[in-house]
Amino acid sequence: xxxxxxxxxxxxxxxxxxxxxxxxxxxxxxxxxxxxxxxxxxxxxxxxxxxxxxxxxxxxxxxxxxxxxxxxxxxxxxxxxxxxxxxxxxxxxxxxxxxxxxxxxxxxxxx
Amino acid sequence: xxxxxxxxxxxxxxxxxxxxxxxxxxxxxxxxxxxxxxxxxxxxxxxxxxxxxxxxxxxxxxxxxxxxxxxxxxxxxxxxxxxxxxxxxxxxxxxxxxxxxxxxxxxxxxxxxx
Numbered sequence: 001x002x003x004x005x006x007x008x009x010x011x012x013x014x015x016x017x018x019x020x021x022x023x024x025x026x027x028x029x030x031x032x033x034x035x036x037x038x039x040x041x042x043x044x045x046x047x048x049x050x051x052x053x054x055x056x057x058x059x060x061x062x063x064x065x066x067x068x069x070x071x072x073x074x075x076x077x078x079x080x081x082x083x084x085x086x087x088x089x090x091x092x093x094x095x096x097x098x099x100x101x102x103x104x105x106x107x108x109x110x111x
Numbered sequence: 112x113x114x115x116x117x118x119x120x121x122x123x124x125x126x127x128x129x130x131x132x133x134x135x136x137x138x139x140x141x142x143x144x145x146x147x148x149x150x151x152x153x154x155x156x157x158x159x160x161x162x163x164x165x166x167x168x169x170x171x172x173x174x175x176x177x178x179x180x181x182x183x184x185x186x187x188x189x190x191x192x193x194x195x196x197x198x199x200x201x202x203x204x205x206x207x208x209x210x211x212x213x214x215x216x217x218x219x220x221x222x223x224x225x
Contacts, residue, residue, distance in 0.1 A: 099212060
């Protein structure tokens with residue numbers, strides 16, 4: 001089954017800096033989503049971008065999607081300690097009805 | 112509180128035992144899911160029910176049997192537990208007719224098989 005693959009795997013930044021993480025996938029998709037998982041908790045939906053969209057914003061989050069390169073990026077601006085979490089991208093392939101999650105990026109924001 | 116809840120939060124048991132994990136959502140969603148997250152944090156779907164009907168059944172050993180008594184509940188029963196079943200199991204739900212892919216996750220059940 002198709003999977004999103006995030007890159008890099010771990011990121012450590014100072015509070016106030018921006019954090020960028022990438023995700024690549026292998027097949028044609030209907031949409032791509034980003035989720036956050038705090039340590040020991042369930043995943044929280046952050047943002048969904050459809051295959052015909054190139055960029056989307058939600059608060060301090062900016063997501064881009066390049067379907068020609070089969071990749072997406074998540075940018076968190078002005079990071080806060082509370083942003084420390086694992087971030088997962090998840091794709092829904094065309095003709096499919098399920099989310100395929102990638103491995104996740106661990107982001108640590110140092111106060 | 113409106114949420115997806117799971118019980119128990121932690122489950123430690125021996126190989127060969129049978130155990131169940133329960134999930135409930137009060138969000139009015141019509142679709143529920145079970146995911147397994149392994150030690151490397153890789154998350155994989157196991158099952159999905161829409162209006163109490165099974166719509167996704169991934170390649171999962173038949174020792175795992177989901178059961179949905181109603182739209183708000185999806186339980187997972189595991190027979191003859193094995194060491195490799197140790198993982199965190201997440202329940203999730205969504206409203207399929209409007210946005211099936213915005214899923215709301217429970218807090219997880221950490222299963223340890225010894």
